Amino acid sequence: MELNVRLFALYRERAGKNIVTVAVADGATVSDLTDEVRRQIPNLAPPEVKIVVAVNTDYADSEVVLQPGDDVCLIPPVSGG
Amino acid sequence: MELNVRLFALYRERAGKNIVTVAVADGATVSDLTDEVRRQIPNLAPPEVKIVVAVNTDYADSEVVLQPGDDVCLIPPVSGG
Amino acid sequence: MMIELTEDTLNPEKITELVRRDTNGSVITFLGTTRDNFEGKTVLTLEYEAFDEMAVKKLEEVRQELMAEFGLEQVAISHRIGTVGIGEISLVVAIGSPHRKEGFNACQKAVDRIKEVIPIWKKEVYQDGSRWVACEDHEFSPEQASGQGHSH
């Protein structure tokens, strides 16, 4: 399936775009997705940094299985306040 | 010496006046003064309650020796805020 | 004025402005407001009485203590006296600081100290009488129990 992954702030600037379209297998997990994004955008985050993912506006663990149509967003380290 | 002792709030109401004039010996302490005030106004405070005294706008321990002209005030339990 | 004792309505916005700086990232404000009830009794209004000269002096001492202890430069305290209606503000403490941690700590300590050492007294007026309140932190002290017993 194809997912449109939204990027914010630091990740958006590093990628040079708001949205990256990623193809993953059916049954793919959040972790599979971030692996694929890293392949497409190698400078997104250093290897030692875990990329935090929100699925349908909630933080999602790396084992969460993705569904077609999921709203997937990559969340760089937050700095509100 | 004679001292004009100012009363506030609860103590003022119990005494029915703002100021009580108290005669104490030269060299009298804060503790001597409160003993004398208690004699004059027995209902000012129950015996188990220590009457807090300010001398010249600072809290004064019971051993402080009073001087003629000292500004002496009795401070009931505070409740600002 | 970083210290104020006044019969006028307190203006928290003005007091907060006093402690804002471009070098600060945090402003903590405490508003003490008068409550409409005490142990189930309806409070109609409150009367604050102060030993003015000493109260101002002690407020400034508390302010200086806090600034020294927490390394702060912006601390403002205003206390209202006289008649204060229900829901109105009786105390404002505003602390500006580079970071919030010391601001929160200083603000809490400020209020604690004010309630402990400032010669100000609050009288709650009920339909059927009144009561001089003792500091809430000594709610069950013999003095306050006695204060309640003698209230009229």
Place this chain on the structure above:
Amino acid sequence: MMIELTEDTLNPEKITELVRRDTNGSVITFLGTTRDNFEGKTVLTLEYEAFDEMAVKKLEEVRQELMAEFGLEQVAISHRIGTVGIGEISLVVAIGSPHRKEGFNACQKAVDRIKEVIPIWKKEVYQDGSRWVACEDHEFSPEQASGQGHSH
């Protein structure tokens, strides 16, 4: 509105009014204001970016958590986004409570949680570049070091 995410100037007085009640004795307000410096560099302005839908949802979750944990009913949070000038207010947290202790605790925790979990990002703009800030509580994390290296 007890939760607000807005590009407009924040109005702390209005937000504070929301949490005042005649049954409450305490209002604690935190204002987060933008600082003019970072490690000796002059900050000209700041840009706040949010993942709006999730930020509003998470702010409401934090609000509900606090109300449950501290037994509170009056909690208001407003966060500004977009361009924010130096010394302006980026965050307001206001807590009304019967007594001050739970208000102070809840307010501190609210700010901590907001800085941990709300998907909002702050960019400091300098004369010669800019930097996405990582949460101050993770100031020396590898991610932020990398963020700094990549800033432009």
